[in-house]
Amino acid sequence: MLQRTEGIVLKTQKYGEADLIVTYLTPDRGIVNAFAKSPRKTKSRFGSSLEPLTHGKISLWGKEQSLPRITQADIITPFQSIREIYRDFVNVSRLTEILLCLVPPGIPNQRLFAFHLNILHQIQASPDGSRDALHVISRIRLLALIGYAPRLKGCGKCGKESLDFYPDSGTTLCSACAVTPDRAGKPFIRIDSKVIHFYAHSTEWPIHISNRLKPAHQTIADLSSLLDRHLTHILSKKLRSSEFLTEHKSHSAKEEKVF
Numbered sequence: 001m002l003q004r005t006e007g008i009v010l011k012t013q014k015y016g017e018a019d020l021i022v023t024y025l026t027p028d029r030g031i032v033n034a035f036a037k038s039p040r041k042t043k044s045r046f047g048s049s050l051e052p053l054t055h056g057k058i059s060l061w062g063k064e065q066s067l068p069r070i071t072q073a074d075i076i077t078p079f080q081s082i083r084e085i086y087r088d089f090v091n092v093s094r095l096t097e098i099l100l101c102l103v104p105p106g107i108p109n110q111r112l113f114a115f116h117l118n119i120l121h122q123i124q125a126s127p128d129g130s131r132d133a134l135h136v137i138s139r140i141r142l143l144a145l146i147g148y149a150p151r152l153k154g155c156g157k158c159g160k161e162s163l164d165f166y167p168d169s170g171t172t173l174c175s176a177c178a179v180t181p182d183r184a185g186k187p188f189i190r191i192d193s194k195v196i197h198f199y200a201h202s203t204e205w206p207i208h209i210s211n212r213l214k215p216a217h218q219t220i221a222d223l224s225s226l227l228d229r230h231l232t233h234i235l236s237k238k239l240r241s242s243e244f245l246t247e248h249k250s251h252s253a254k255e256e257k258v259f
């Protein structure tokens with residue numbers, strides 16, 4: 001049967017000579033895979049509507065259980081400027097990877113869809129100077145929304161103040177609670193209190209006014225690396241996009257357009 005919905009392209013995979021499998025985030029069907037016939041041919045009617053991050057109206061034909069076919073895809077917002085700026089694209093790719101790794105497919109989630117779409121609009125509209133903070137805030141908010149945010153507000157067991165984050169527990173722990181026989185020698189990260197303040201505001205402030213937060217560069221960097229350690233533990237592997245960003249850090253300090 002034919003279903004009309006809207007979707008954000010999370011990723012595409014080549015299939016055969018000219019076909020594609022497109023993974024969408026949709027409001028009413030969650031994460032879904034769909035098949036596009038011959039979009040890679042030059043005169044394809046799909047045009048650029050299947051590019052990653054594109055938000056569009058889509059029509060899917062077929063049973064929900066099998067791979068439905070995309071019969072129509074009309075662009076609402078292309079988010080081309082995010083794709084074209086290397087740093088933005090890599091940061092948004094982290095969000096995509098979190099979604100694909102931690103959100104089970106096929107479960108409708110209107111809130112998650114609205115959140116992700118809003119983030120893409122915020123990133124596109126925000127001035128250059130505040131975007132590094134916005135990327136970190138986006139990752140925190142997404143993790144909070146899907147139930148995987150780290151706890152940085154006092155010891156996760158007794159509530160006592162603590163600045164030591166234990167990635168294997170996903171929380172800060174006080175020295176008394178951290179020292180148990182099974183936890184002996186577990187690595188932790190000593191956090192600066194500025195990082196904890198920024199984190200608390202990131203989770204509490206509405207995202208559209210988050211550009212009023214003006215964290216120091218070091219605070220953003222520290223929190224970003226803490227989130228990566230946290231995610232590494234959750235996913236039991238490093239996020240590919242995080243490794244990619246680290247590898248290219250020394251390459252150029254400026255934003256570069258490579259896509």
Ligand SMILES: [Zn+2]
Nearest residue numbers: 155158174177
């Ligand atoms: Zn404790």
